[in-house]
Amino acid sequence: xxxxxxxxxxxDYFNDCLNExxxxxxxxxxxxxxxxxxxxxxxxxxxxxxPLSSEPIEPNDGMKNRILSSVFAQPIDNEINxxxxxxxxxxxxxxxxxxxxxxxxxxxxxxxxIQSLLAASLLLSLSANAYFYLNDEGPNEGAIDTVEEEGTDxxxxxxxxxxxxxxxxxxxAAMIQKESGMAxxxxxxxxxxxxxxxxxxxxxxxxxxxxxxxxxxxxNENGEGAVSFPIDYKGEHDWDTIAVTLEPTPTSEQPQxxxxxxxxx
Amino acid sequence: xxxxxxxxYERIQKQDKHAxxxxxxxxxxxxxxxxxxxxxxxxLSEEIVQEVFIKLWTKPGIYDESKGKFSSWIxxxxxxxxxxxxxxxxxxxxxxxxxxxxxxxxxxxxxxVEWKEKGKEIRSAISQLALEQQQMVELFYFKGxxxxxxxxxxxxxxxxxxxxxxxxxxxxxKDLASAEQGRDRGYE
Ligand SMILES: [Zn+2]
Numbered sequence: 001x002x003x004x005x006x007x008x009x010x011x012d013y014f015n016d017c018l019n020e021x022x023x024x025x026x027x028x029x030x031x032x033x034x035x036x037x038x039x040x041x042x043x044x045x046x047x048x049x050x051p052l053s054s055e056p057i058e059p060n061d062g063m064k065n066r067i068l069s070s071v072f073a074q075p076i077d078n079e080i081n082x083x084x085x086x087x088x089x090x091x092x093x094x095x096x097x098x099x100x101x102x103x104x105x106x107x108x109x110x111x112x113x114i115q116s117l118l119a120a121s122l123l124l125s126l127s128a129n130a131y132f133y134l135n136d137e138g139p140n141e142g143a144i145d146t147v148e149e150e151g152t153d154x155x156x157x158x159x160x161x162x163x164x165x166x167x168x169x170x171x172x173a174a175m176i177q178k179e180s181g182m183a184x185x186x187x188x189x190x191x192x193x194x195x196x197x198x199x200x201x202x203x204x205x206x207x208x209x210x211x212x213x214x215x216x217x218x219x220n221e222n223g224e225g226a227v228s229f230p231i232d233y234k235g236e237h238d239w240d241t242i243a244v245t246l247e248p249t250p251t252s253e254q255p256q257x258x259x260x261x262x263x264x265x
Numbered sequence: 266x267x268x269x270x271x272x273x274y275e276r277i278q279k280q281d282k283h284a285x286x287x288x289x290x291x292x293x294x295x296x297x298x299x300x301x302x303x304x305x306x307x308x309l310s311e312e313i314v315q316e317v318f319i320k321l322w323t324k325p326g327i328y329d330e331s332k333g334k335f336s337s338w339i340x341x342x343x344x345x346x347x348x349x350x351x352x353x354x355x356x357x358x359x360x361x362x363x364x365x366x367x368x369x370x371x372x373x374x375x376x377x378v379e380w381k382e383k384g385k386e387i388r389s390a391i392s393q394l395a396l397e398q399q400q401m402v403e404l405f406y407f408k409g410x411x412x413x414x415x416x417x418x419x420x421x422x423x424x425x426x427x428x429x430x431x432x433x434x435x436x437x438x439k440d441l442a443s444a445e446q447g448r449d450r451g452y453e
Contacts, residue, residue: 008412011427016345017411046434047406049441051295051340052380053387054302059293060311067315068289072282074323253312253319 010036014043069233070213070253156182161244161261168192169223171261173202173242175231182231184214188244188261191223199250200260202227205241212237216250239265270335278325285322292336295380296343303347303407309354313346348409390440398433405430 006029012018013026030036154177161171171188186202194200202214215227244261245252270291276284296317300310320327320342332338391399400419404410415430416423 008427011405011430012411015348015405015409015411017409043434046431046438048337049383049387050402050406051299051302051344052383053391054295054298054384055388056294056380056384057298057301057310059297059314060307063297063311063314064289064293067311067318068286070315071285071318071322074319076280076325077323251316253315 007033007036007039010039010043014040065234069235072232073213073229075215075229157265159242159263159265161186161188161242161263163261164259167246167258167260169244169261171244173263175239175265183228184231184242185226185228186215186217186242186244187224187226188217188219189222189224191219191225191260192246193221193223194218194246197249198257199247200225201245201247201250201252201255201257202229203243203245203255204231204233204237204239204265205243206237207240210237211255213253214242216247241265267334267336271330274328274335277321285318288321289318292339296339299340299343300347303344303409304351309350310347313343313350316346317343344406344409351408386441386444387437390437390444393440394433394436397429398436401430401433402437406434 006026009018009022009026009029013023013030018026030040155174156177157175159173161173163169169188169191171186173184173186176183176185184202184204188200191200199216199218201216204212204214206212212233214231215229217225217227219225242263242265243255243259245255245259246257247255248257270288273284273288273291277288293314296314297310300313301307304310304313317339321339328335328338391402394402397419401415404415404418410418412426412430413423415421415426421429
């Protein structure tokens with residue numbers, strides 16, 4: 001827009017229509033322009049009641065259960081308080097939540113990792129929505145057997161995921177029954193590197209074809225990635241398939257990208 | 266009402282699932298209806314409501330009282346999420362909606378009181394605006410278009426868009442204020 005009058009960007013800033021350069025420029029301007037501050041406040045005041053003009057619509061059938069189960073399947077972002085983001089500003093709200101994505105640094109290949117994940121998941125309360133990092137100081141080899149012998153936690157299902165045509169990669173997945181609920185552990189290797197905001201996502205698909213987001217991960221430089229998530233979706237599910245997709249952003253609530261790896265459960 | 270919101274929000278901060286469920290129940294219909302008002306699509310509206318609650322659940326500290334009333338804040342987040350989805354999906358953005366399509370659905374008894382009272386007043390005030398001003402409110406607020414796109418859509422000079430939007434919003438606010446006064450007098 002007009003270079004000579006930054007004030008003219010205000011409405012586009014309000015609607016988050018500015019590119020990054022103009023947005024930064026306008027934010028700096030806003031800090032020092034009293035007129036724009038007043039106008040922005042006025043705009044918020046003038047539009048405050050407009051949402052209430054919406055005609056009441058009955059929500060979709062089963063929406064509450066679907067939404068609450070995907071909400072509770074999300075990891076909690078513990079780093080938020082350090083950043084004090086300006087969430088009221090339109091610009092920050094819809095950004096992918098990068099902290100939802102765990103990149104795993106060094107890891108051992110194949111079997112060793114599943115065991116590490118499994119053992120590490122024993123330390124977690126499933127309801128705490130905790131996440132963890134792995135390192136080479138993980139539990140000893142053979143943990144998977146120990147766990148089964150101890151009898152409190154049981155590997156219910158363990159599968160190898162094969163790459164679909166045109167993609168590379170392999171993965172192992174295990175479903176672990178704990179006293180407090182079910183956990184899903186996935187480890188992948190030989191994955192292609194990602195570009196931009198892309199992320200790998202793990203999905204569980206039940207017999208009725210409903211897809212549930214289980215977790216998001218980014219591969220390390222060796223093309224390896226892993227994720228462990230509680231499975232506490234509401235209702236009974238007869239799981240049919242596990243799949244890994246390549247998503248354009250880490251925030252897809254339903255798969256939009258290609259299936260890279262899959263297996264029947 | 267807002268005290269209850271705050272209390273629930275505090276509990277959600279401590280990862281109290283039940284509190285989130287209660288807050289969800291309080292806002293489900295309003296947020297869904299507002300998302301539908303913006304997108305006109307049920308599935309998309311559900312995705313938007315879901316994203317709002319994911320933000321609430323996964324980002325401790327996302328809201329605090331310096332951001333204003335909780336209800337205004339959560340509606341702002343819903344709008345931002347909604348127009349962002351519209352933009353990403355790039356669907357029918359420039360189309361002016363048929364405002365009468367859903368006109369006859371009356372709010373039922375259990376609607377939030379404020380929504381019921383104000384909703385009627387605002388709809389009536391919007392419908393009394395000149396058509397061009399109605400379009401301004403629709404494209405700017407409910408569709409989140411840039412000034413340039415509004416100018417293109419309505420074939421008006423870019424330089425006049427800002428003034429027209431402000432005029433429309435102020436006109437609306439004034440009509441609402443006098444409607445409220447009228448209602449208060451009516452109760453006397
Ligand atoms: Zn200014």
